[in-house]
Amino acid sequence: MSETYFAMRDICKSYHVGDEDQMVLRHVNLSIEEGEFLSILGPSGSGKSTMMNIIGCLDVPTSGEYILRDRNVGELDQHQLAQIRCHEIGFIFQQFQLLPRLDAMRNVELPLIYAGVSRGERRQRAEETLCRVGLKDRLHHYPNQLSGGQQQRVAIARALASDPTILLADEPTGALDQTTGHQVMDLFQELNGEGRTIIMITHDLNIAKRGRRIVNILDGELSEGVSAYD
Numbered sequence: 521m522s523e524t525y526f527a528m529r530d531i532c533k534s535y536h537v538g539d540e541d542q543m544v545l546r547h548v549n550l551s552i553e554e555g556e557f558l559s560i561l562g563p564s565g566s567g568k569s570t571m572m573n574i575i576g577c578l579d580v581p582t583s584g585e586y587i588l589r590d591r592n593v594g595e596l597d598q599h600q601l602a603q604i605r606c607h608e609i610g611f612i613f614q615q616f617q618l619l620p621r622l623d624a625m626r627n628v629e630l631p632l633i634y635a636g637v638s639r640g641e642r643r644q645r646a647e648e649t650l651c652r653v654g655l656k657d658r659l660h661h662y663p664n665q666l667s668g669g670q671q672q673r674v675a676i677a678r679a680l681a682s683d684p685t686i687l688l689a690d691e692p693t694g695a696l697d698q699t700t701g702h703q704v705m706d707l708f709q710e711l712n713g714e715g716r717t718i719i720m721i722t723h724d725l726n727i728a729k730r731g732r733r734i735v736n737i738l739d740g741e742l743s744e745g746v747s748a749y750d
């Protein structure tokens with residue numbers, strides 16, 4: 521039988537606020553194949569970051585099943601979840617989340633330290649991925665010496681360096697102007713063309729359309745949207 525790459529089945533997430541349970545994700549079903557570029561499109565407050573946290577194994581659902589490469593995430597312990605975050609998911613955030621006191625190389629190397637990669641290999645991978653995102657001549661620049669678009673490229677290199685199963689991006693263009701945002705989307709499309717699986721969360725339809733498939737989220741309910749480019 522072929523591997524289940526990614527499947528969410530009847531996922532619900534509630535938060536307990538005061539003396540009420542507030543349901544933020546409602547019976548979400550979502551399957552993704554290897555090599556997809558999926559956009560999750562929804563307005564503020566619709567549950568996008570909650571989805572990201574569950575997909576990225578930063579949080580667990582209240583009910584339902586999440587299968588990632590044949591593993592039932594709900595059955596994993598804290599250590600195993602940390603291993604998945606480290607090796608399977610490449611996180612990209614709106615605000616880049618770079619460390620200001622580290623240059624581009626060291627920002628990219630940092631998660632590889634936690635992953636136990638040797639120093640020599642860390643350097644090599646950091647340099648390779650920074651070159652891949654077009655920052656060959658910015659290896660030793662600090663975040664405050666880089667434009668927003670360049671900082672996001674460093675963050676993308678950092679996400680790529682561990683060779684993750686899925687690139688998971690939450691509003692990756694949210695802090696960028698329109699032109700720079702679309703340049704980052706050009707890079708996402710190139711990486712997807714090289715076989716990278718991408719899940720991107722956004723509130724911006726024009727950005728969402730850069731993916732190959734769109735699902736909409738509204739009040740915690742997911743529905744299949746328009747298929748976009750080509």
Ligand SMILES: Nc1ncnc2c1ncn2[C@@H]1O[C@H](COP(=O)(O)OP(=O)(O)O)[C@@H](O)[C@H]1O
Binds near residue numbers: 566567
């Ligand atoms: N830790 C939390 N506790 C209580 N409510 C939360 C928590 N996190 C998010 N929510 C609520 O869940 C809803 C969805 O939030 P979120 O997933 O951040 O939406 P989005 O990223 O689409 O803006 C919002 O109504 C928000 O107030």
Ligand SMILES: [Mg+2]
Binds near residue numbers: 568569570
């Ligand atoms: Mg959000």
